[in-house]
Each structure stands twice: as structure tokens, then as C-alpha cells.
Amino acid sequence: MDQIAGIINLDHEQDLLDELTYFRCGAAVPFAGRYRMIDFTISNMTNSRIESVAVFARRKYRSLMDHLEQGKAWDLDRKRGGLFILPPDWNDPTDISRGDLQHFHNNIDFLRRTLAEYILVSGSQHICNINFQDVLKEHKDVNADVTVIYKKVDELYPEHQMAHKLDIDEENRVTSVNNDHTNTNVYMDMYLIKKDYLYELVEECIAHGCSHFFLDGIKAKIPNLHVHAYEYEGVHALVNSVESYYRASAKLLDVDERDELFRDEAPILTKVKNEAPAKYAASSNVNNTLVANGCIIEGHVEDSILFRGVKVGEGAVIKNSIIMQRCEIESNAVLENVILDKDCSISESRTLIGAPEKPFVLPKRKTM
Amino acid sequence: MKNKECVAMLLAGGQGTRLKSLTKKIAKPAVYFGGKYRIIDFPLSNCTNSRIDTVGVLTQYEPLVLNDYIGIGAPWDLDRKYGGVSVLPPFMQAEGGGWYEGTANAIYRNLEFLKQYDPEHVLILSGDHIYKMDYSDMLDYHESTGADATISVLEVPWEDASRFGIMNTEENGRIDEFDEKPEFPKSNLASMGVYIFRWDVLKQYLMDDAEKEDSSHDFGKDIIPALLKDDKKLMAYTFDGYWKDVGTVDSLWEANMDLLQPKPELNLNDHTWRIYSKNPNQPPQYIAPSATVRNALINEGCRIYGTIDTSVIFYGVHVDESSVVKDSVVMPDVKIGKNVKINRAIIAKGSVIEDGAVIGDPDPDSEITLVAEEGSVMASSYAANS
Numbered sequence: 001m002d003q004i005a006g007i008i009n010l011d012h013e014q015d016l017l018d019e020l021t022y023f024r025c026g027a028a029v030p031f032a033g034r035y036r037m038i039d040f041t042i043s044n045m046t047n048s049r050i051e052s053v054a055v056f057a058r059r060k061y062r063s064l065m066d067h068l069e070q071g072k073a074w075d076l077d078r079k080r081g082g083l084f085i086l087p088p089d090w091n092d093p094t095d096i097s098r099g100d101l102q103h104f105h106n107n108i109d110f111l112r113r114t115l116a117e118y119i120l121v122s123g124s125q126h127i128c129n130i131n132f133q134d135v136l137k138e139h140k141d142v143n144a145d146v147t148v149i150y151k152k153v154d155e156l157y158p159e160h161q162m163a164h165k166l167d168i169d170e171e172n173r174v175t176s177v178n179n180d181h182t183n184t185n186v187y188m189d190m191y192l193i194k195k196d197y198l199y200e201l202v203e204e205c206i207a208h209g210c211s212h213f214f215l216d217g218i219k220a221k222i223p224n225l226h227v228h229a230y231e232y233e234g235v236h237a238l239v240n241s242v243e244s245y246y247r248a249s250a251k252l253l254d255v256d257e258r259d260e261l262f263r264d265e266a267p268i269l270t271k272v273k274n275e276a277p278a279k280y281a282a283s284s285n286v287n288n289t290l291v292a293n294g295c296i297i298e299g300h301v302e303d304s305i306l307f308r309g310v311k312v313g314e315g316a317v318i319k320n321s322i323i324m325q326r327c328e329i330e331s332n333a334v335l336e337n338v339i340l341d342k343d344c345s346i347s348e349s350r351t352l353i354g355a356p357e358k359p360f361v362l363p364k365r366k367t368m
Numbered sequence: 369m370k371n372k373e374c375v376a377m378l379l380a381g382g383q384g385t386r387l388k389s390l391t392k393k394i395a396k397p398a399v400y401f402g403g404k405y406r407i408i409d410f411p412l413s414n415c416t417n418s419r420i421d422t423v424g425v426l427t428q429y430e431p432l433v434l435n436d437y438i439g440i441g442a443p444w445d446l447d448r449k450y451g452g453v454s455v456l457p458p459f460m461q462a463e464g465g466g467w468y469e470g471t472a473n474a475i476y477r478n479l480e481f482l483k484q485y486d487p488e489h490v491l492i493l494s495g496d497h498i499y500k501m502d503y504s505d506m507l508d509y510h511e512s513t514g515a516d517a518t519i520s521v522l523e524v525p526w527e528d529a530s531r532f533g534i535m536n537t538e539e540n541g542r543i544d545e546f547d548e549k550p551e552f553p554k555s556n557l558a559s560m561g562v563y564i565f566r567w568d569v570l571k572q573y574l575m576d577d578a579e580k581e582d583s584s585h586d587f588g589k590d591i592i593p594a595l596l597k598d599d600k601k602l603m604a605y606t607f608d609g610y611w612k613d614v615g616t617v618d619s620l621w622e623a624n625m626d627l628l629q630p631k632p633e634l635n636l637n638d639h640t641w642r643i644y645s646k647n648p649n650q651p652p653q654y655i656a657p658s659a660t661v662r663n664a665l666i667n668e669g670c671r672i673y674g675t676i677d678t679s680v681i682f683y684g685v686h687v688d689e690s691s692v693v694k695d696s697v698v699m700p701d702v703k704i705g706k707n708v709k710i711n712r713a714i715i716a717k718g719s720v721i722e723d724g725a726v727i728g729d730p731d732p733d734s735e736i737t738l739v740a741e742e743g744s745v746m747a748s749s750y751a752a753n754s
Contacts, residue, residue, distance in 0.1 A: 032651070032652070033651070033652035034651070034652055034668070073649075253654075255654070255671075258651065258654070262650075262651040267649060267650075268651070269649050270649070272647040272649065274642050274643075274644050274645070274647070275637075276402075276403070276404065276636035276637050276643070276665075277402070277403035277404050277636075277665040277666055277667040277668075277680075277681075277682075278653060278665070278666050278667070279637075279664070279665055280661045280662060280663065280664045280665075280666065280676075281630065281662075281663065282630075282662050282663040283662075284661065284662060285660075286655045286659070286661055287655055287656065287657045287658075287659060288655070288656060288657045289654070289655050290651075290652040290653070290654055291652055291653050291654075291655060291666070292652040292653075292668065293404075293652075293667065293668055294637065296637065302657075305652070306652075
């Protein structure tokens with residue numbers, strides 16, 4: 001079996017989740033009750049037997065580093081390979097690279113040292129459960145230079161406008177990468193390429209003063225390259241705004257969506273917190289809700305997601321909301337259509353109601 | 369290497385026959401408790417929280433699950449370069465070998481393990497009890513009194529005292545007499561099976577005991593009486609807190625139910641004294657619109673469509689629509705179909721309860737019903753006590 005190494009390139013991901021990305025990058029945003037966005041990408045990689053993963057981080061990565069540690073949660077604390085978090089500490093005086101090519105140039109040792117023949121480069125905004133070995137198989141079958149991964153979405157939402165779209169011919173070759181707002185072939189910000197070829201393209205991009213590897217190194221060369229499109233057919237959500245985050249979270253309350261995303265044979269792993277099981281008091285009333293461990297619930301919760309260690313007091317009512325780690329909702333408070341970041345407290349009998357299409361977001365550690 | 373101040377030896381070889389089919393394939397310390405834990409998580413977490421970083425775990429009966437579970441001790445932060453956790457099964461030596469014969473014999477056979485660390489004190493623990501205890505406080509007491517051995521005791525109700533090993537003490541806490549299950553107890557201080565010995569004293573008494581042919585090689589029956597006979601200084605350290613021997617199906621059920629109190633005596637949510645365990649890493653639990661959940665502990669990976677009332681539900685359990693689980697403990701990965709009624713029962717790991725099955729007896733005086741591991745209960749069968 002050919003080996004693949006992974007690169008999680010966060011350089012082009014803008015922190016557009018308002019309050020949720022004030023102090024952290026999008027990859028570190030908590031999601032689905034006990035995970036962070038990046039857990040899905042890393043777990044997909046390790047489930048595809050990728051044993052070396054580099055994270056190209058540039059901004060607001062404190063929370064990310066805290067979460068990833070040495071990669072233990074994904075069995076990436078290895079002697080050979082493992083997890084490499086690579087923030088920008090670059091001291092090469094001859095460096096002329098720009099944009100995300102700075103990452104490739106300055107972290108070239110990661111590529112040199114890995115024994116993998118192929119590199120899978122991914123962002124962190126596309127929630128999915130994908131096997132990259134299947135991608136590699138198709139990549140080799142069609143003898144492609146680069147394979148890009150896309151999802152054919154049923155319906156276009158505002159979040160898809162920011163994503164690149166693919167035009168594909170009948171042989172699944174990419175004919176153009178564009179921003180056509182009517183195109184439903186959403187590029188998932190993931191591509192597979194042979195390591196030696198990646199080197200070559202990186203060198204060429206740097207020599208020509210390029211600043212965006214995917215756009216300048218791959219998209220611009222589409223007429224001359226064999227860029228193959230791999231269609232991912234499983235559950236998918238693109239999270240790049242508060243609204244898309246809220247919508248993707250609500251989808252998790254659907255059992256089929258959840259079963260496809262969280263699969264026994266390809267589990268999504270995250271840092272373990274050692275919380276006790278969730279406790280439901282005699283006065284609690286919970287329905288259609290995802291609850292993580294460590295919660296103590298005395299009130300009413302419906303159509304919501306509670307992260308680890310949330311306390312809901314007696315008589316409190318929570319609807320259509322996402323409550324992150326260790327928030328405390330005191331008795332008789334009312335929350336509807338809100339997202340509370342970690343460590344928020346809502347005092348007794350307070351009411352916070354957001355709009356269904358635009359949830360009210362409270363930043364980390366806020367007391368109301 | 370620097371010697372260790374205190375090394376813990378955890379006796380985990382117990383069969384726990386009174387737990388019936390729950391211990392058919394696993395040793396008692398591996399039995400599930402509290403929605404997420406195994407019994408052994410409590411002493412191991414107590415060790416790591418008490419800053420005791422070297423623990424020998426003595427296994428014997430059905431060690432496969434226990435060995436696998438403990439591994440290199442990472443869940444309890446006991447994967448250390450020097451020390452950490454070591455699983456110590458019985459082994460053969462040039463002069464023979466065989467099974468551990470009694471608690472004292474188990475430690476005696478591992479004197480070489482202890483010699484490696486040349487500790488000042490040895491903490492003897494049992495893997496059968498549910499409690500949170502700071503062993504470092506007991507060690508401080510043991511050191512400050514200059515005792516040869518310190519035995520942790522708990523005040524039990526007088527009417528229960530004859531079920532325990534009772535320590536009779538002088539006013540200053542010095543033990544002058546030990547009564548194993550006395551008919552007429554003179555004190556209500558029961559031994560918790562937690563001992564700290566000075567290493568040199570322990571070593572000598574274990575070696576002497578090994579020579580005695582009529583000895584049963586047991587701490588309670590042989591070693592403690594021998595120390596008392598020689599007028600060694602034995603101190604009683606009084607522990608005040610939740611402690612439970614979960615030796616029977618009923619007491620295991622009861623201890624689980626204790627956690628459902630509004631303010632349980634055993635607080636599992638205390639972040640200063642976490643109970644660590646191996647994590648199954650499953651998605652959050654889902655409580656469906658059709659579900660009713662009251663007075664319950666539920667773990668990750670569960671899907672609840674029915675009613676859960678006053679019950680403890682471990683990870684990966686599915687409860688389908690119109691089923692009612694009441695006053696029960698449901699262990700990992702159990703699948704419960706539709707229209708099932710479960711009352712006062714323990715359902716062991718991996719069981720499948722088919723649609724319409726009725727299990728257990730709601731009568732509060734009835735015995736707790738046990739469904740064995742990977743058991744299957746059909747609609748027509750009324751589960752008997754197994």
C-alpha cells in the first residue's frame with residue numbers, strides 16, 4: 001500500500017465565525033457537542049492510515065495547539081511520523097516565498113522526511129467522513145496529476161458562495177475552477193498529489209512570485225495538467241460562517257446524518273476530557289438534543305446541542321441553541337436560537353432570544 | 369535511581385463470585401460501575417490524584433480484560449518512565465511457582481518488584497471498592513505517628529459491624545485488637561482493606577509468614593494478627609466519606625442508585641478529584657423527541673427513544689420507542705427494542721433485549737434481576753435471576 005502524508009493548510013481560512021473566532025481560528029471552533037472542527041479532518045486522515053500530519057497555522061493557533069497536544073487523541077504521538085503543528089517561525093534569509101507558499105517552503109523538511117509518496121492537502125471547514133485511500137485508488141486508476149475532491153450539493157446555501165466550484169467533463173476531468181454561483185460541484189478544499197510533483201510545482205510557484213498554491217499552482221495550470229475530480233458522496237457540511245455553523249449543527253440532530261458522520265469503523269476522535277456521564281435530574285425534560293458528558297440538566301432542553309460540562313438549572317428553557325463547554329444556565333433563564341461560546345453564564349430568569357435564521361452569539365466567558 | 373517514597377500494590381485478582389454472571393469472564397475489579405467506569409478506576413484514580421505514581425496491579429482470575437484495560441496506564445497518567453503501572457500476574461520461578469495463595473502471598477511473591485523501587489512505605493489496596501480517598505493524607509498520618517502499619521478504617525453502623533473486620537483502638541488511635549467479623553463487636557471501626565506498611569516491616573513479616581505452613585497467607589487473618597502479637601505499632605486512620613464494597617449484585621445496584629441522589633455523596637463531577645477511565649470516544653448521546661429521561665446518568669454514544677427513569681446507562685446503549693427502563697443499570701452496548709419493560713435489573717454488556725420483553729420485578733423488596741453478558745432476552749421469556 002502506498003503511503004500518504006497529510007497537510008492541513010489553514011492559511012486561507014478566514015475567521016468568519018464572528019464571536020466564535022475572535023480568539024481562535026476556525027479549525028479550533030467547537031462542533032457537535034464534543035469535537036473541534038479540525039477533529040474531522042485529522043480523524044479522516046488517521047482513518048485513512050495517514051500517519052504523518054502537518055498543520056500549517058498562521059493566526060490564532062493557541063487554542064488549536066492546546067487542543068491537539070502531541071496528537072495523542074488520534075494516536076499521532078509517534079516515533080515515526082506523527083503530528084507536526086507548524087506555526088510561522090521562519091528565519092531563512094534567502095526566502096522569497098509569499099502567501100501559503102511560505103509554509104511549503106519553510107516546512108519543506110516535513111515533506112523531505114516523510115516516507116509517503118503522496119500528499120493529501122486539506123482545509124478544516126468541510127465536515128465529512130471520507131476515506132483518502134479510496135481517493136488515492138481513483139487517482140492512480142486514472143493516472144491523474146492532481147485529484148481534487150468535491151461534493152455535489154443538493155441545494156446551494158450562502159456558505160457555498162465562498163467555495164470554489166468545479167466544472168467537470170464526462171471523464172471526470174476538471175475543466176475549470178470557478179466561483180459560478182449556480183454550480184453545485186463544491187470543491188471541498190482537499191487535493192491529492194504525488195510528493196515529488198508537489199515539490200516541483202511549489203518551486204515553480206515560488207520562482208514566479210505566486211502567493212496561493214492551489215490557485216496559482218494547480219488552478220492556473222488546468223489546461224496542461226490532468227486534474228481529476230473525485231466525488232465524495234457522503235454527508236457533508238461546509239462551515240464558514242455563523243449561519244452555516246448553526247445549520248450544520250442542526251443537521252446533526254438527524255439520526256441518518258449522524259450515523260453517516262460518526263461511524264464505528266471510521267470513528268471521529270477528539271481530546272478526551274474525563275467527564276462523568278451526563279446527569280438528568282427528576283425535574284429535567286430533554287428532547288431532540290445531543291448531550292455530551294459532564295452535563296447536569298435540571299431544566300427543559302429541546303432541539304439543541306449541549307457540550308461537555310454544561311449546567312442547566314431548574315425551570316430554565318433552552319430551544320434551538322448550541323451551548324458550549326462549561327456554560328451555566330441558571331434557573332428559569334430562557335434561551336432560544338442562541339450560540340453560547342465556552343464558559344458563559346446566564347443568570348437567573350434572563351431571556352436571550354435570537355432569530356431562527358440568525359442566532360444570537362455570546363462570546364467566550366460572557367456573563368449575562 | 370532515587371528510591372520511591374511510597375509504592376502501591378493493588379490486589380485485583382478477586383473472582384467476586386457473589387456478582388454471579390457479571391464476573392464469569394472478568395475479575396471483580398473490571399466490573400462496570402457508574403455509567404462509565406470499572407471498579408478499578410477508583411483506586412487507580414485515587415493513586416494518581418494522591419501523587420502515587422508507582423502501582424503494581426496483582427491479577428490472577430480472568431486477567432485478559434483487566435490486562436487489556438490497564439495497558440500502560442495512560443488513562444490514569446500512570447504511563448511513567450520510572451514507576452507507573454505494572455501488571456503482576458502469578459509466574460513460575462526456578463524453585464517452582466503457581467497461583468497466588470492469599471493476599472499476603474501475592475505481595476510476597478512480588479517482593480522483587482518492590483525491591484526495584486526500595487520504597488519507604490508500601491500501600492496495599494484492593495480493587496473491590498468504590499470510594500475517593502487521598503492516600504497522601506493517610507501517608508502523612510502514617511509518617512507523623514511513626515507507625516509500623518496504618519490501617520484505614522471507616523465508622524460503620526453498629527448493627528453492621530459484625531460483617532466487617534473490626535479494629536479496636538486506644539484513645540490515640542493505636543490498634544490493640546483486630547476482630548474479623550466479630551459476633552459482639554467492641555468497636556464500629558471497620559477495616560477498608562487499605563493498609564500502609566513500613567517497607568522493612570512488611571518485608572520481614574511477609575518472609576516470616578511464607579515460612580509458616582499453617583498460615584493462610586492473608587493480610588487480615590495472618591499478617592495483621594502477627595504484627596499485633598509482636599506489639600508493633602499499628603494505627604487506625606479514620607476515613608470519612610463514601611465507601612462501598614460492591615461485592616454482590618444488590619450492593620452493585622445500590623451503589624449505582626446512590627449516584628442518582630440530587631447531591632450524591634460520591635461526587636463524580638469534582639474536577640479536583642477526577643475519576644479517570646479508558647474513554648470509548650463515542651459521539652454525544654442523543655435524546656429523541658419521543659424520549660422521557662428523568663433522574664438518570666447517561667453516557668456518550670447512547671440513543672434514547674424510550675423512557676429512562678432512575679437508571680444508570682453506560683455508553684453505546686440504544687433504547688427504542690415505548691420502552692421503559694426503571695430503577696436499573698444498563699451496561700455498555702446493550703440494545704433494547706420497542707415496548708420493553710425493565711424494572712430493578714442489571715443488564716450486562718452487549719445484551720440484546722428484543723421487542724416486548726419484560727425483565728425484572730418492580731416490587732421494591734424483590735431481588736435485583738441480572739441479565740448476563742451478551743445475553744439475549746426475547747419477548748416470551750421473563751428473565752430469571754441468573
